[in-house]
Amino acid sequence: MGTRASIPDIVIGRLPIYLRALGRMIQEEREYTSSHELGERLGISSAQIRKDLSHFGEFGKQGTGYNVQYLYEQIRHILKVDHEWPMAVVGVGDLGRAIAHYRGFQARGFRVAALFDADPKLLGERVGNLTVLPMDQLAAETQRLGIRIAMIAVPAAEAQAVADRLIEAGVTALLNYAPISLAVPEGVHVQYIDPAAHLQHMTFYLTP
Amino acid sequence: MGTRASIPDIVIGRLPIYLRALGRMIQEEREYTSSHELGERLGISSAQIRKDLSHFGEFGKQGTGYNVQYLYEQIRHILKVDHEWPMAVVGVGDLGRAIAHYRGFQARGFRVAALFDADPKLLGERVGNLTVLPMDQLAAETQRLGIRIAMIAVPAAEAQAVADRLIEAGVTALLNYAPISLAVPEGVHVQYIDPAAHLQHMTFYLTP
DNA sequence: CTACGATTGTTATGCTATTCACATTTTCCC
DNA sequence: GGGAAAATGTGAATAGCATAACAATCGTAG
Missing domain, CATH: 3.40.50.720 (NAD(P)-binding Rossmann-like Domain)
Known part of the structure; x- marks a missing residue:
């Protein structure tokens, strides 16, 4: 979608959790991840992660998943924490x-x-x-x-x-x-x- | 109700908030309160407070509301924080x-x-x-x-x-x-x- | 070059939570 | 004593959220 027509607050609340996990994956030098893997780490269903992200745009690639660094930057931008x-x-x-x-x-x-x-x-x-x-x-x-x-x-x-x-x-x-x-x-x-x-x-x- | 047949976790999560507010009311020596007053203090609808409490029993009196001390003790008991x-x-x-x-x-x-x-x-x-x-x-x-x-x-x-x-x-x-x-x-x-x-x-x- | 496995984004479905609305009860005041 | 005001507890209605399921796409291995 990408149109920001009233995104549920509960979705916003999960983005920092995704960001936290992605930050650790960057430390671990993982290049790609999937909604399934992320969900497993966080105890959240993969469907929910995909649905949450879909409110803001398309960040993944079918068959491949998400580029960790890219998704990290995108969420930082969405949450406006790409500056201090x-x-x-x-x-x-x-x-x-x-x-x-x-x-x-x-x-x-x-x-x-x-x-x-x-x-x-x-x-x-x-x-x-x-x-x-x-x-x-x-x-x-x-x-x-x-x-x-x-x-x-x-x-x-x-x-x-x-x-x-x-x-x-x-x-x-x-x-x-x-x-x-x-x-x-x-x-x-x-x-x-x-x-x-x-x-x-x-x-x-x-x-x- | 009072039968504890799977009470929603989100309801449990609100009980400590109610308890916190009731504790302050005790400090203020308020003897009675209502779902409306509690809700106003907490930014929660009165209906939600009544519904939440109804999962555990009947603690109020029509026309009067809730005895602060009594409700406080009841919730402490429900949450098992009536001991240390x-x-x-x-x-x-x-x-x-x-x-x-x-x-x-x-x-x-x-x-x-x-x-x-x-x-x-x-x-x-x-x-x-x-x-x-x-x-x-x-x-x-x-x-x-x-x-x-x-x-x-x-x-x-x-x-x-x-x-x-x-x-x-x-x-x-x-x-x-x-x-x-x-x-x-x-x-x-x-x-x-x-x-x-x-x-x-x-x-x-x-x-x- | 093709077929297969993996994975996304999204639509449809089902479930959960919140709000509404009201019968009922209690208190208080005249 | 009686009626108005205030408040509860709850069933019904609404709204919101999560899950399931799938068509579409991508990469890869043979």
């Missing part, structure tokens, strides 16, 4: 520090470009190669650096207020590590990371 | 440390009970109130402590091998922080935490 996005991290506790030090973002299209915290004791401290900035510099600094994405790593009680300030500063994509659902206006995207929620999902299936 | 699950963390880098220090698990039914790492330089080091143990004590220690859940916080290249060892030791629920899909046998549950994947999901919707 600068991000802000708000909250420089244990979690914020772990995020700031994480080396895995760069290869996947992201870079932590600014750190903010409300605690005066942390201001000016260096974490990685960044200096912790006060919250009242949030708007100015995100705009100066062209930041459109932020990660929220503050306690649940403060997360909504932080989100509000980020949105006011022009941030439109939030990755929220605080265990609370955020209310955001139309046009702002939120994703959640809540380890305890994932764990509770699994305990349902465990015998006590 | 001991967990292992494998990989004591920045991420593993942040997980080990995280204070949020206890209130939601979990406790980090053991730390493992393959790096000899880390062995014996104390993190929080735990000592880092070598990988060859993994089976003995998890069995001694009755651990059924583990969090994998090692580089992607080692995650599959670590998962294999954990499963061999009797662990049946894995929370994988490494950016790689794991192959596991029937009966073992896996959940993934991949911040970069969430970020890539959102960049699709951002204008470049």
